[in-house]
Amino acid sequence: xxxxxxxxxxxxxxxxxxxxxGKAPQVLLAKVQELxxxxxxxxxxxxxxxxxxxxxxxALLKELAKEDxxxxxxxxxxxxxxxLGTYVALERLAVHLNGKNDVINLPAGEVLTDFTAFExxxxxxxxxxxxxxxxxxxxxxxxxxxxxxxxTKIHIAGICAVALGSAEKAxxxxxxxxxxxxQGGKVIKEHHAVKILIGEALKNIRISSMALERALExxxxxxxxxxxxxxxxxxxxxxxxxxxxxxxxxGYGYMEDFGIEERLRDALTLRGLPPTGKRLxxxxxxxxxx
Amino acid sequence: MVKGLSPQEARARLNLxxxxxxxxxxxxxxxxxxxTLPWIFRRLRRKYRKxxxxxxxxxxxxxxxxxxxxxVKEIFLKAAREGLETELMPYPIGTGNPIALxxxxxxxxxxxxxxxxxxxxxxxxxxxxxxxxxxxxFISGDPKATFKWMxxxxxxxxNGEPAIAAFAITEPEAGSDAEETLGASRARVxxxxxxxxxxxxxxxxxxxxxxxxxxxxxTLFAALEGEGMESWTCFLLDKSMKGLSxxxxxxxxxxxxxxxxxxxxxxxxxxxxxxxxPVRGGWAINRNVLNYSRPVVGAIALGIARxxxxxxxxxxxxxxxxxxxxxxxxxxxxxxxDMLIKxxxxxxxxxxxxxxxxxxxxxxxAAKVFCSDMAWEVCNQAMKLMEENxxxxxxxxxxxxxxxxxxxxxxxxNQINRLAVVEGQLNAEFNIPDFxxx
Numbered sequence: 001x002x003x004x005x006x007x008x009x010x011x012x013x014x015x016x017x018x019x020x021x022g023k024a025p026q027v028l029l030a031k032v033q034e035l036x037x038x039x040x041x042x043x044x045x046x047x048x049x050x051x052x053x054x055x056x057x058x059a060l061l062k063e064l065a066k067e068d069x070x071x072x073x074x075x076x077x078x079x080x081x082x083x084l085g086t087y088v089a090l091e092r093l094a095v096h097l098n099g100k101n102d103v104i105n106l107p108a109g110e111v112l113t114d115f116t117a118f119e120x121x122x123x124x125x126x127x128x129x130x131x132x133x134x135x136x137x138x139x140x141x142x143x144x145x146x147x148x149x150x151x152t153k154i155h156i157a158g159i160c161a162v163a164l165g166s167a168e169k170a171x172x173x174x175x176x177x178x179x180x181x182x183q184g185g186k187v188i189k190e191h192h193a194v195k196i197l198i199g200e201a202l203k204n205i206r207i208s209s210m211a212l213e214r215a216l217e218x219x220x221x222x223x224x225x226x227x228x229x230x231x232x233x234x235x236x237x238x239x240x241x242x243x244x245x246x247x248x249x250x251g252y253g254y255m256e257d258f259g260i261e262e263r264l265r266d267a268l269t270l271r272g273l274p275p276t277g278k279r280l281x282x283x284x285x286x287x288x289x290x
Numbered sequence: 291m292v293k294g295l296s297p298q299e300a301r302a303r304l305n306l307x308x309x310x311x312x313x314x315x316x317x318x319x320x321x322x323x324x325x326t327l328p329w330i331f332r333r334l335r336r337k338y339r340k341x342x343x344x345x346x347x348x349x350x351x352x353x354x355x356x357x358x359x360x361x362v363k364e365i366f367l368k369a370a371r372e373g374l375e376t377e378l379m380p381y382p383i384g385t386g387n388p389i390a391l392x393x394x395x396x397x398x399x400x401x402x403x404x405x406x407x408x409x410x411x412x413x414x415x416x417x418x419x420x421x422x423x424x425x426x427x428f429i430s431g432d433p434k435a436t437f438k439w440m441x442x443x444x445x446x447x448x449n450g451e452p453a454i455a456a457f458a459i460t461e462p463e464a465g466s467d468a469e470e471t472l473g474a475s476r477a478r479v480x481x482x483x484x485x486x487x488x489x490x491x492x493x494x495x496x497x498x499x500x501x502x503x504x505x506x507x508x509t510l511f512a513a514l515e516g517e518g519m520e521s522w523t524c525f526l527l528d529k530s531m532k533g534l535s536x537x538x539x540x541x542x543x544x545x546x547x548x549x550x551x552x553x554x555x556x557x558x559x560x561x562x563x564x565x566x567x568p569v570r571g572g573w574a575i576n577r578n579v580l581n582y583s584r585p586v587v588g589a590i591a592l593g594i595a596r597x598x599x600x601x602x603x604x605x606x607x608x609x610x611x612x613x614x615x616x617x618x619x620x621x622x623x624x625x626x627x628d629m630l631i632k633x634x635x636x637x638x639x640x641x642x643x644x645x646x647x648x649x650x651x652x653x654x655x656a657a658k659v660f661c662s663d664m665a666w667e668v669c670n671q672a673m674k675l676m677e678e679n680x681x682x683x684x685x686x687x688x689x690x691x692x693x694x695x696x697x698x699x700x701x702x703x704n705q706i707n708r709l710a711v712v713e714g715q716l717n718a719e720f721n722i723p724d725f726x727x728x
Contacts, residue, residue: 093678120678120681120682121682122355122682122683122684123681123682123683123688124681124682124683124688124691124692125681133678182463182478183464183465183466183467183473183477184466184467184470184472184473184475184476184477185473185475185476185477186476191705193703193705193706193708193709194705197705239670243666243695246695246699247698247699247703247704247705250465250466250699250703251460251465251497251498251550251699251700252465253699254542254543254544254695254696254699255540255541255542255543255550256540256541256542256543257541261542261543264543264695265543265692268670268673268681268688268691269681271673271674272673272674272676272677272678272680272681273677273678274677274678275677276674276677277625277671277674277675277677278621278622278624278625278674278675279621279677281621282621
């Protein structure tokens with residue numbers, strides 16, 4: 001078993017046994033620590049052997065996100081903190097466990113201190129993690145540009161992995177439901193409308209996974225334009241996937257019971273993390289022209 | 291820089307006739323569109339907007355975060371005092387304007403739905419679902435239903451009683467099946483009616499019933515014992531009936547002010563005079579109610595999208611990026627323009643549906659599908675434009691997105707409604723001989 005399979009399998013067992021039980025995040029984070037996933041040399045997003053650990057970290061975050069996207073995002077944030085010594089923010093937005101410690105604002109690479117942290121509440125989704133906006137603050141120092149860019153890529157890849165994991169779980173819920181629910185005298189998976197919805201969801205997930213895995217194989221060398229493109233593609237694709245899955249479940253999907261509506265709220269919140277939309281496309285264009 | 295080139299300045303150089311033919315006035319689209327309506331509808335549209343802004347909008351965010359703190363009956367009574375809950379019939383039964391009803395039966399409800407739902411789709415739905423509950427009474431064409439029951443229900447409302455109505459078709463095992471021909475032919479019918487002396491005994495369950503918790507009156511459809519949906523019969527129930535109880539209210543993603551509730555029927559005796567329309571006439575009544583209600587769902591979606599657009603535009607004026615108001619960025623203007631174009635197209639679609647004297651399946655389903663899909667897109671555009679502010683509750687955009695998502699599901703999913711478009715034009719255009727042989 002290689003490291004990617006080991007991470008994925010352990011994370012899957014942990015997610016299904018522990019995360020799905022809705023335990024307190026601090027308890028779960030301590031268990032992740034016990035499992036060694038926060039190890040600086042061999043843990044999530046370890047720089048020592050980034051080629052393998054990047055794919056392993058991606059697989060792990062996806063498994064955790066299948067049960068709880070908020071928790072997966074926390075694990076991602078803490079893992080980066082372990083590697084860098086501080087939390088990171090992208091465009092002054094961070095998943096920060098206490099809202100007080102220093103933050104590296106990406107992609108500028110400034111280490112910010114004495115800032116005011118505004119918790120973004122109440123919000124649509126990702127309700128179990130602490131999402132803050134940093135305002136003001138002093139620049140203590142700057143980290144190397146290459147390091148700042150690498151961690152921008154890691155940050156983007158991790159959030160995309162969380163979005164994908166959550167969407168994959170939504171698809172598995174929709175598939176199961178479509179095999180059990182009868183309408184028009186047959187299980188709904190036999191209806192063309194449902195086949196199209198699930199087919200499109202699957203297409204979104206496959207394209208996003210393939211592209212993300214390709215980028216992660218050699219993250220150091222993957223151009224920033226690729227990561228920004230993934231950032232713009234994967235999150236809306238995942239949101240569309242979850243939306244399709246909700247449509248498969250119809251009225252039941254819109255209710256809290258089946259867990260699809262929460263995944264849709266999470267997906268839309270992930271999609272809203274800046275930069276996004278047309279502004280991101282402009283950034284992308286500027287990146288292309290240097 | 292553009293001196294003399296802007297439309298207003300360029301127009302000023304023309305002579306009187308040229309200026310008359312060149313409309314470059316700074317009038318917002320709401321006003322422009324309102325001016326295209328016959329005067330009676332203009333007045334109605336302004337009235338609906340006033341009520342929505344004064345009564346519904348201030349409660350919108352609270353009704354979403356804490357729906358149990360909102361007294362739907364109180365809002366209903368406020369609307370009723372303005373004559374807004376008894377509009378489907380003119381005096382002496384209701385408060386509908388006879389000229390307006392004669393000109394277009396649907397335009398009034400469509401205008402109302404847009405205005406109410408631009409303020410809050412949850413409260414809007416609670417108020418509009420009452421009309422849906424009443425609709426079978428006159429759509430049945432049954433004089434008894436109109437002159438006895440509608441008169442009674444409207445009379446109660448006009449006397450200050452919150453006599454809210456609900457429309458109950460969905461069953462646990464029959465969601466889409468209750469809204470489509472082929473599905474209905476093979477549906478597992480759960481709600482049954484058995485003939486007894488002096489009336490009927492009803493058993494079964496209905497789910498996701500809008501206003502199910504607060505309604506006093508319910509138009510409910512049940513199949514005759516041992517038969518399928520072709521035997522559906524419409525019954526008028528009231529909550530005081532023995533054996534009729536309210537089950538769980540669903541926890542919904544959006545439109546939370548309007549409850550979606552389970553109704554449980556255990557040996558409910560319904561007297562003969564509560565049968566609406568003919569026995570076995572329920573399926574036709576149900577289908578036709580959907581023809582009337584789907585354009586209104588299109589208008590609900592339109593209202594949600596317009597509300598999201600207006601809030602987003604306001605945000606773009608107030609919010610600054612690099613010391614410039616967001617709205618001054620060209621990419622933001624492009625996105626806002628795209629949203630406005632969609633909203634205009636939605637309005638054109640639902641107003642067109644209202645122009646047909648008698649609503650029909652294709653127009654209703656097409657308006658419903660198009661507007662609900664567009665509303666979802668507009669809300670998503672607004673969310674993306676506002677970045678992290680888009681998912682914050684305080685701005686009302688994420689609420690609009692959650693509210694919009696339901697319009698793609700209820701009154702038949704959009705997939706079912708696309709089939710309804712084909713079926714609606716089956717013999718006129720599609721000519722598919724084996725359409726019913728799936």
